[in-house]
Amino acid sequence: MKTDTPFTDWQENELAKSISRFPERREKFTTHGGAEVQRLAVPEEIDNKYLTELGFPGKYPYTRGVQPTMYRGRLWTMRQYAGFSTAAESNKRYRYLLDQGTTGLSVAFDLPTQIGYDSDDAISSGEVGKVGVAIDTMADMETLFSEIPLDKISTSMTINSPAIVLLAMYVAVAEKQGVSADKLRGTIQNDVLKEYIARGTYIFPPRPSLRLITNIFQWCSSNTPSFNTISISGYHIREAGSTAAQEVAFTLANGMTYVQTALDAGLELDVFARRLAFFFNAHNNLLEEVAKFRAARRMWAKIMQDHFGATNPASKMLRFHTQTAGASLTAQQVNNNIVRVTIQALAAVLGGTQSLHTNSRDEALSLPTEESVRIALRTQQIIAHESGVADTIDPFAGSYYIEELTNRIEAEAEDLIAKIEDKGGVVACIEDGFIQRQIENAAYEYQKDIESKDRIIVGVNEFMIEEDQKPELLRVKPEVEEAQVANLRRVKQERNNELVAKRLSELRQCAGTDQNLMEPILAAVRSYASLGEICKELRSVFGEYRD
Amino acid sequence: MEKINRPYRVLVGKPGLDGHDRGAKFIARALRDEGFEVIYTGIRRTPDEIAAAAIQEDVAAIGLSSLSGAHLKLFPEVVKALERRGVTDIPVIGGGVIPEDDIPTLIAAGLTEIFTPGTPADTIINAFAEACRKHFAAQGDNH
Numbered sequence: 001m002k003t004d005t006p007f008t009d010w011q012e013n014e015l016a017k018s019i020s021r022f023p024e025r026r027e028k029f030t031t032h033g034g035a036e037v038q039r040l041a042v043p044e045e046i047d048n049k050y051l052t053e054l055g056f057p058g059k060y061p062y063t064r065g066v067q068p069t070m071y072r073g074r075l076w077t078m079r080q081y082a083g084f085s086t087a088a089e090s091n092k093r094y095r096y097l098l099d100q101g102t103t104g105l106s107v108a109f110d111l112p113t114q115i116g117y118d119s120d121d122a123i124s125s126g127e128v129g130k131v132g133v134a135i136d137t138m139a140d141m142e143t144l145f146s147e148i149p150l151d152k153i154s155t156s157m158t159i160n161s162p163a164i165v166l167l168a169m170y171v172a173v174a175e176k177q178g179v180s181a182d183k184l185r186g187t188i189q190n191d192v193l194k195e196y197i198a199r200g201t202y203i204f205p206p207r208p209s210l211r212l213i214t215n216i217f218q219w220c221s222s223n224t225p226s227f228n229t230i231s232i233s234g235y236h237i238r239e240a241g242s243t244a245a246q247e248v249a250f251t252l253a254n255g256m257t258y259v260q261t262a263l264d265a266g267l268e269l270d271v272f273a274r275r276l277a278f279f280f281n282a283h284n285n286l287l288e289e290v291a292k293f294r295a296a297r298r299m300w301a302k303i304m305q306d307h308f309g310a311t312n313p314a315s316k317m318l319r320f321h322t323q324t325a326g327a328s329l330t331a332q333q334v335n336n337n338i339v340r341v342t343i344q345a346l347a348a349v350l351g352g353t354q355s356l357h358t359n360s361r362d363e364a365l366s367l368p369t370e371e372s373v374r375i376a377l378r379t380q381q382i383i384a385h386e387s388g389v390a391d392t393i394d395p396f397a398g399s400y401y402i403e404e405l406t407n408r409i410e411a412e413a414e415d416l417i418a419k420i421e422d423k424g425g426v427v428a429c430i431e432d433g434f435i436q437r438q439i440e441n442a443a444y445e446y447q448k449d450i451e452s453k454d455r456i457i458v459g460v461n462e463f464m465i466e467e468d469q470k471p472e473l474l475r476v477k478p479e480v481e482e483a484q485v486a487n488l489r490r491v492k493q494e495r496n497n498e499l500v501a502k503r504l505s506e507l508r509q510c511a512g513t514d515q516n517l518m519e520p521i522l523a524a525v526r527s528y529a530s531l532g533e534i535c536k537e538l539r540s541v542f543g544e545y546r547d
Numbered sequence: 548m549e550k551i552n553r554p555y556r557v558l559v560g561k562p563g564l565d566g567h568d569r570g571a572k573f574i575a576r577a578l579r580d581e582g583f584e585v586i587y588t589g590i591r592r593t594p595d596e597i598a599a600a601a602i603q604e605d606v607a608a609i610g611l612s613s614l615s616g617a618h619l620k621l622f623p624e625v626v627k628a629l630e631r632r633g634v635t636d637i638p639v640i641g642g643g644v645i646p647e648d649d650i651p652t653l654i655a656a657g658l659t660e661i662f663t664p665g666t667p668a669d670t671i672i673n674a675f676a677e678a679c680r681k682h683f684a685a686q687g688d689n690h
Contacts, residue, residue, distance in 0.1 A: 111563070111564035111565055111615055112564065114564075115564055115591075123564070123593065124564075125620060126563060126617035126619075126620030126621050126624075127563055127564050127565075127615060127617045130615050130616040130617055131565070131615050131616065195566075198566075199566050200565070200566015200567075200568065200590045200591065201564075201566055239567075239569070240568075240569050241569050327569065330664065330665055331644075331663055331664040331665050332665050364644065364664050365644065365646060366616065366644065366646055367616070440572055440576075443569055443572070443573065444572075444573060444576055447573050447577075447668070451667060451668050451669070457665075460665045461667075470647055470648075473646055473648075475646075476616060478619075478620075547589045547590060547591075
């Protein structure tokens with residue numbers, strides 16, 4: 001056996017240290033025949049090229065993963081995005097998911113909440129409780145997490161433009177449960193740049209939005225050390241039709257913008273950078289997706305080290321959540337979607353994701369039913385416990401094809417990032433539509449290929465059948481809107497309205513200065529000021545963004 | 548589809564708050580490629596804004612896209628907003644994530660046609676052309 005090689009060095013240091021702190025799931029992983037599964041396959045000769053391009057798991061440049069033992073230590077978090085109708089209904093779904101073995105919550109908010117409007121606003125009409133849960137005041141948040149101890153679970157919240165308000169509500173609910181902020185674990189999406197690019201739930205113009213994000217970074221680094229303050233998202237960029245390389249490029253360029261903004265505000269790199277998380281899409285092309293995740297990890301490590309000068313290893317690790325590609329699901333022959341989701345989920349796991357949401361088969365038709373959600377979760381559990389892919393680390397490494405593809409995606413994404421920098425950075429490229437145009441063109445070409453059958457989508461343009469049996473669908477009843485509006489009226493009646501007015505006017509004053517807005521917003525939500533009221537104050541100071 | 552003499556002018560609108568505009572943008576561009584003049588409203592427009600824009604731009608047909616589940620409320624509101632302005636001859640087509648069962652309700656509310664995911668672009672383009680012809684026939688214009 002070779003000694004004193006970089007491999008034994010890694011085994012004796014990083015790996016041994018990791019295993020002594022967090023033992024692997026089993027003492028021995030075996031195949032069906034009883035043979036031991038190799039933890040990490042490496043080339044016979046470990047040369048410099050291997051060390052600079054791939055390295056070992058948990059070690060720069062993290063191409064092979066961010067932890068030394070990866071899923072042998074702990075499986076990825078199975079985190080199903082859910083939420084609909086009222087807080088009470090969503091609370092029931094969360095408790096069902098926790099009973100079924102899900103290990104993290106992921107809150108979907110309805111569109112009015114995501115855009116900072118109350119349920120009784122005229123513009124909210126028809127949208128209340130549709131794509132997620134409606135949250136107007138802290139009272140709704142209390143119901144949402146009723147009987148769910150916030151120090152025991154991690155919660156991801158898909159909220160962007162008004163993220164600071166929902167985070168404040170979460171912290172305030174924890175307080176009421178007797179859980180201090182430093183015990184909270186979870187993630188807020190808080191990635192507003194991709195809202196202008198692809199997702200559309202923007203409120204304020206880019207600059208004040210970036211200020212709110214920086215305020216969150218700052219407040220959280222001293223108050224919620226275990227909370228991920230942003231989830232820099234390529235998911236929606238890909239859903240809007242980008243290519244894999246564009247997804248990586250635009251996401252990392254956005255990430256660089258957040259880092260630079262925080263540095264400009266005087267924050268310390270190695271303090272906030274370790275709380276940055278990422279969120280990617282897993283599409284159908286299994287091999288390309290695996291390469292994409294590996295390329296993204298390596299690129300971010302290099303960017304953080306070489307461009308920003310990060311020294312803390314944690315600052316250089318790209319940790320990410322993955323969701324399977326919603327846009328790839330078909331309304332035709334919905335059960336075929338189970339297979340698509342399986343392939344996509346496998347790509348995410350082989351690519352080293354930290355957490356995963358698997359879409360349900362019926363999401364091209366409506367919100368998923370409970371049965372569909374269970375199948376989606378079972379898909380992850382089968383990959384985790386039956387497929388064997390979680391028992392060894394980065395098994396595709398060293399494949400000529402995968403490594404070549406990883407390099408190619410990296411090179412293409414680097415070119416795009418350089419182009420964005422030449423054009424004055426992400427904000428300038430959003431304002432002049434450069435990024436949006438790139439995505440639109442890619443989306444158009446993709447759809448043209450489907451129309452011309454250059455690209456086969458099973459059940460859509462080939463292998464079609466007549467379907468007369470309609471799948472059961474989950475519907476959000478129209479009464480939900482009335483109930484939510486009535487709920488909000490009651491809270492507004494019962495709260496101390498004088499105090500609310502005072503807190504709102506204090507907030508408006510602070511917004512006009514360069515003070516951190518987290519504390520004034522916390523004070524406002526504790527008084528049961530509504531999300532719409534708080535955002536109205538901020539709108540009056542910051543203005544609104546129009547596409 | 549058959550050749551058209553002068554370009555048909557249509558409006559593609561996104562009522563409601565959802566930002567899923569991949570489909571709307573694709574249809575807008577596919578219609579342009581076929582020689583239509585297309586006004587795309589952008590996302591997050593109210594039914595009133597869409598009706599007003601359609602009238603102001605003098606379009607022959609409207610296409611609406613929604614993926615948030617708010618179609619039962621928002622699509623009929625566009626038809627009503629047109630009617631409030633005295634306009635009944637601009638056909639309104641809908642598309643998006645719309646359950647089969649909702650289609651009869653939407654047709655009864657005045658929508659001409661509803662397209663669900665996976666519909667070939669040609670089918671949708673032909674529906675727009677047909678809607679435009681209907682519009683001009685209603686106006687008695689030999690277009």
